[in-house]
Amino acid sequence: MQAKAEFLRALASLFYPPACAVCSANLQAGEYLCAGCNAKLTRIIPPFCAKCSEPFTAAISDAFTCANCAHRRLYFNAAVAVYRSRGIVRQILLDFKYGRQVHLRHLIAAWLVAGLNDERLRNATFDIVVPVPLHPARERERGFNQSALIAELLSAHAALPVRPVLERTRYTMTQTAFDRAERMQNLRGAFRLRKTGDVRGLRVLLVDDVLTTGSTLSACARVLKTAGARSVHAATAARA
Numbered sequence: 001m002q003a004k005a006e007f008l009r010a011l012a013s014l015f016y017p018p019a020c021a022v023c024s025a026n027l028q029a030g031e032y033l034c035a036g037c038n039a040k041l042t043r044i045i046p047p048f049c050a051k052c053s054e055p056f057t058a059a060i061s062d063a064f065t066c067a068n069c070a071h072r073r074l075y076f077n078a079a080v081a082v083y084r085s086r087g088i089v090r091q092i093l094l095d096f097k098y099g100r101q102v103h104l105r106h107l108i109a110a111w112l113v114a115g116l117n118d119e120r121l122r123n124a125t126f127d128i129v130v131p132v133p134l135h136p137a138r139e140r141e142r143g144f145n146q147s148a149l150i151a152e153l154l155s156a157h158a159a160l161p162v163r164p165v166l167e168r169t170r171y172t173m174t175q176t177a178f179d180r181a182e183r184m185q186n187l188r189g190a191f192r193l194r195k196t197g198d199v200r201g202l203r204v205l206l207v208d209d210v211l212t213t214g215s216t217l218s219a220c221a222r223v224l225k226t227a228g229a230r231s232v233h234a235a236t237a238a239r240a
């Protein structure tokens with residue numbers, strides 16, 4: 001199904017010029033959004049939490065504590081999110097993940113590549129890229145793992161190998177209805193290192209499409225660090 005959609009798209013691109021993923025305006029080759037739609041995206045800019053990228057209102061920008069990080073341990077070194085998951089960004093992520101518009105991975109991966117420029121990632125070195133895994137049953141249901149698709153494109157851009165060393169062992173309920181504490185509880189023991197995975201001494205770049213509270217990324221980082229990873233940074237396209 002995925003291969004067929006890819007094929008049809010490749011075929012279509014022979015006859016039609018590239019079009020904006022949102023408004024269908026004509027584009028140059030290699031572009032995914034027109035300038036008008038691109039201008040509507042909300043980039044996450046300082047001030048934000050250095051750990052979890054939660055944007056701060058200017059009024060509390062001098063505070064050292066982030067409400068999202070308070071009273072819990074997040075196991076990643078830092079998690080970068082490039083855009084707010086609102087409007088066009090949110091719609092594109094939903095179309096990609098639930099609408100089977102697999103071609104949108106190119107646009108979303110381009111956002112992640114922009115995230116590599118964040119100083120928290122720019123100043124770090126990575127040995128491997130690790131996608132956040134889906135439970136096998138959910139992956140079958142969806143047809144693909146969205147994080148794996150964008151991790152592959154990111155790895156090609158950054159010349160880093162992708163190593164899907166994590167697996168999801170529990171078919172957890174969807175996180176959306178849960179608050180922060182419930183999310184962490186829901187994820188307890190949900191991930192583990194694959195038997196063939198060895199991350200000892202490695203600096204990991206963890207990849208996911210969306211960061212909500214950071215609980216999923218933290219649960220993955222915890223497994224990786226327990227298995228001996230030297231550092232775990234996370235890159236996501238958008239923050240809820």
Ligand SMILES: [Zn+2]
Nearest residue numbers: 020023034037
């Ligand atoms: Zn457009």
Ligand SMILES: [Zn+2]
Nearest residue numbers: 049052066069
């Ligand atoms: Zn935070």
